[in-house]
Amino acid sequence: MDEALREKLVDWIGPLVGGEVTSLERSQARREGFYVDVLGASGEQRAFFLRLGRPGDPANDPRTTAFEADVNRTLRALGVRVAEVFGTKPDCHAALYERVRGRSDLERVGAAGQQAIYRDYLTQLAHLHGLDPDRIRIDGLSRPKTAEDCALVELAKVEADFAPLICEPLATFGLQWLRRHVPRTVDRIAFVHGDAGTPNFMFENEAVSALIDWEWAHFGDPMEDLGNAAIHASFHLSGEWPELLDHYAKVSGMPVDLERVAYYRAHLMVRSVLALAAATTRWDPHTPVALNLCFRVVSDRICCDAIAAAMGIELERPELPDGPEAPTTLYGVVAENLRSEVRPAVEDAFAANRLDAAVLLVQALERVHRLGPALEQIELDELSKLLGDRPMDLASGLARLDRELPRLRSRTRGRSPPLPRPSRVADRTALRARREPVSGLRAASAGPRALIAWRMSDRSCSRSPSTRR
Template sequence: MSGSTHDLPPGLLVWLETLGKGSISRLERHVARREAWVVDIAREDGSVLEAFLRLDRQPVAGGNVSLQREAGICRALMATAIPVPALLGWNEEHHAALFSRVPGSADLPGVADKTQQRQVMEDFIDVIARLHRLEPDALGLDDLLGPPPRTAAEAALGDLDAQLQQFASFLADYEDPLLSYGADWLRRFAPQSVARVSLVQGDTGPVNFMFAGNRVTAVVDWEWGHWGDPMEDLGNICVREFWNPSGGLQGLFRRYEEQSGIPYTRAAAQYYRIQQNVRGMIPIHAACAQPGLRESMAWYLCYRYIGDRSTCEALADAMGIALERPDMPEPDNNKGSVLLRAAANSLQRDVLPDLQTPFACSRLRDAQVLIDCAEREHRYGNAIRADNAAEIATLLGQQPKDYAHATTRLLEAMRDRRIADEPLLQYLARKAFRDEWLYQPAASLYPARNWSALD
């Protein structure tokens, strides 16, 4: 088979061939943040099953985000007018799902024709409007998703609470003022009403759907799917379009309102793009703390530091606060780490020329990004931490002994609500701007990301 280098369990390969009624003729690791494989299965009649394998090697029992959830939702939606990949099979032993491989592309940001880009986005928003009009009782997903939320607060906070519970052991020893402030802000400003409860994708927008021509061929990536406020998906679209610019959002949410009959407000989109960022940043921060991560640490660092900055910007927009950017450290004359430079040179000179697969080449580029980040941390990390500690001292009116101690004291003051929103957010934003600058080699994977204007 082509691209046969892998570490998949033998039993999983047997399952694939039994399910596909043939022999695996292609097995290639898909270049993506989560583990996925392109699979072709050749059959005796000459036909080929073109499939897409998703694998969750470390499933979380009872987790609110899971591949099993994605598989179940796709199975339910196959009987509706919502285009999704067909679920071909679910393997409980290996927590693997085999889907049909959908024709088209996910790269809407790469479309040069802006008219086509807009037509695709309009078709997509019509699909989301149809999704939100589906009656929950008719989908048969209560066993998988649990009962729908009963109040607007449950709809807004249920998924956040599930994330906080799932990552409770990590968060217990992890001190991050922005995550703490964001979760508290979401509770204080949760919507007081909800027009209806719908199935929401929970992570929807550009790159999480396939298209061909000017039409959507499939909405993909349903592992965040749940019952919720339809406005949550509009906030999700804001976030996805932030990361994957696709022509802006002008007029799209008014079109959604016309197609769905569900009222749209700018305040709801503002709230839910913050909600998406805060709950989405929890697992990303956790991943960044795992040295043995199977997925790309470089991309996680990118998501983290751009995501933190964009969270601060979204919070400021919702509260009408103009953020202040800090000055960055002056360039130094330090030659940097000889060991890090040697490692980078060895990878480029000795390893890259012999790599043969796109996945291996992408991981080597990721390793180079990590080395470059470590180099900047070596040069500027202490100066950044000193600036942050000095600002915390001003907020608290006392001088902590170091940055770690300052962060602990800041969190205590936040819990006691001793700091007003505006000065606190100004500090959190300046810290986020500094972090994004410090980890610029990772942040440059998604350069110049900014929020699109809301109607």
């Protein structure tokens, strides 16, 4: 944050909360935020959290900052445990929240504590899912009408935001897989978190203090939140899931559909693959590059696992090739200098976090230097089996694979059993219209249009991608 923006925010926050800003410290999370300390008019210490948007930064989109503030205000008024919003400053893309008491590192809690905390969390989710949708009015949100809409409308928004920025075959395959396996039923249309699970809630004394990080919230199938929470358990230990799902069913009054839960496990990971691929297409030194790269690798792996699990497929675990051993490299020298000589002298928490990330990047470069050529040959061998010939290099091979997947789907759809031509459908519905005036008239107007939409080969083609809120 530059000094001019800092001064502007301090001048806004002080009068807003009735005190003097004494500290503005950057948090270490991937999305940009700041811990704000304020000395109140009566001498009391008050704690806040400032969320900041950055135009042009997909991870810190100003529209998301404004949207989250709107969600928190709305849900807090309906009794959901969320942080209080004290104000927003649109010209700075900023929102000021109370700093919620508690922590989010559930994996550091013992097994019994994890179970108790997560039971309370699922109770809070059940309360969220039980809210009357008519009472939730948030700009930019529409309510789906079908199970297909629940699965695909938000997916189209994420795709519109991120797909143009990347060339990622896993994302292409994942999007197509989600469209081919859309759930056919939904028990209840509810307001869902969209990224539920650890660490997107705070807890204290074995109880949830607040649900946080609402950037992907929308109306949809409650099974989406259960699937998201279950996939987050791959990253963070979160208790015994059979008992937890039984608990959710009891407190929500709604059965848990394990097939839909499995689908939405994959759904979140495909969205994550898209978002993280976009976040790692350019190297912005002011973003957490190392953390994004780590999350991208893990998300890619878990995305494959989630799709395979939903299909009942067992995946093999490839071995890393043996690379040439080097007792000391220049990469190793730089990493060791940073870790043992520079790091002890750094006192600022955010700067220390950035320095640790720099060490990770140097270590990653060393592994790329040592193992990269062998890994590329292995991947070229595997691509040649799929493409029929060996690409010149990995980048062109992946780009070609990304182009071939839609062509395969198009050919598959093109070989689907043909339906009558639209003119014949129109003739038949017109004939029915003479026999059944009201219902036939509706059919005559809808028949050809529906057929044309079917001819567009994939469900995604019949829906215009909307812009993200």
